[in-house]
Amino acid sequence: MSLVIRTSSARSAAWRAALSALAPDLDIRIWPDVGDPAAVTHLLTWKPPSDLMARFPNLRMVFSEGAGVDQFLSLDLPDSVSLVRIVDPALTDMMVEYGVWATLALHRQAPAYRRSQAAHAWRPLTQPLARDRRVGVLGLGVLGAALLRRLHLFGFPCAGWSRSAHAIDGVTCFAGHDTLAAFLHRTDILICLLPLTDETRGILSARTFAALPQGAGVINCGRGGHMVEADLLAALEAGHLSHAILDVAGQEPLPADHPFWDHPGITLTPHVASDTTPASAAHQLVDNLRRLQAGQTPIGLVDRGRGY
DSSP: OEEEEESOHHHHHHHHHHHHHHOTTOEEEETTOOOOGGGOOEEEESSOOTTHHHHOTTOOEEEESSSOOGGGGGGOOOTTSEEEOOOOHHHHHHHHHHHHHHHHHHHTTHHHHHHHHHTTOOOOOOOOOGGGSOEEEEOOSHHHHHHHHHHHTTTOOEEEEESSOOOBTTEEEEESGGGHHHHHHTOSEEEEOOOOOTTTTTOBSHHHHHHSOTTEEEEEOSOGGGBOHHHHHHHHHTTSEEEEEESOOSSSSOOTTOTTTTOTTEEEOOSOSOOOOHHHHHHHHHHHHHHHHTTOOOTTBOOTTTTO
């Protein structure tokens, strides 16, 4: 069993140290020094090479270095190769922190106060209570469910939407496309945590924004492909949306001349909402290697037909 790690040199070293401590006998190889490609059975990476199967003909499992896997779906991996995403408490905790920060920033009107500060203006604003600010999360996977549970503790009326039915204590759950409009109508702060699939690409569009209440805010920490950028700009310019906090973009890094940089209605962060910590996530990876050997289902196994 040979595992190739294909990421930055610093992260590769961190992964090697964490994995070696848990599985000293694991044959770890750091890209591009992969040795005999025919001996490679496992790959850990965020950006896979386009010729993955031609390069490693005996591959059995591919680990995404994060929770997202959309970058792997175009590779047409054979059924004999398992695709696994990271499901790690540390990664979840970081996303919850970001989601809480962004939600509270919009709720407590931080963008408006930043503009007042820049204008040297002391302008107190009327502050709604949390119980009067309705929060909605698109995507009820591990990350979305964890974020809603935390936001519920602040007193926000919380709802979530997903393709299939879910049940979360204290959260109103909507399921299926027929319920999307109703979910959006009751949402003052919309957070996107969906996986990027053919169905969800471009979901943050003019139609979605129009279904939100006047003055709603949008937070996208899913994927840049969820956002129709021109539609966001139009909704902000029209005043229908009050502000957007974006951690992801269609092109990363965002080009220097992109209109998002200087737009007063947009707050940007450089895809930092959540990041995999090798020391923590290595436990799941090693556990999955053992599960594979025992003929068991890996944790985080991706249904490639559904895209997550």
